[in-house]
Amino acid sequence: MDEETRRPERFPCGRVVCARCETAAEGDTAPVTWLCSVEDGSRLYFCDTCARLHIRAIESRLDSLWW
Ligand SMILES: [Zn+2]
Structure with a gap:
């Protein structure tokens, strides 16, 4: 029963x-x-809504702290 440990x-x-x-x-x-x-x-x-809104920030590899 090691189910819980292998779900990253x-x-x-x-x-x-x-x-x-x-x-x-x-x-x-x-x-x-x-x-x-x-x-x-x-x-x-990030949910699809947030991903759409912030895709540019994400693509430029900015940490979400900067959003
Ligand atoms: Zn969201």
Whole structure:
């Protein structure tokens, strides 16, 4: 029963939440429309709405602190 230890996509709370607006994903993994950004070694997810709004900042590799 080591199920819990090999799910790197999962947050400790068991849900994927948008790092910006805190919208929770419907499933327990990020939808394909969501955007995944790695900042300071940790994985952040952004919902499709936030991803669209901030795609330019994300593409220029700015940390979300700068948004
Ligand atoms: Zn969002």
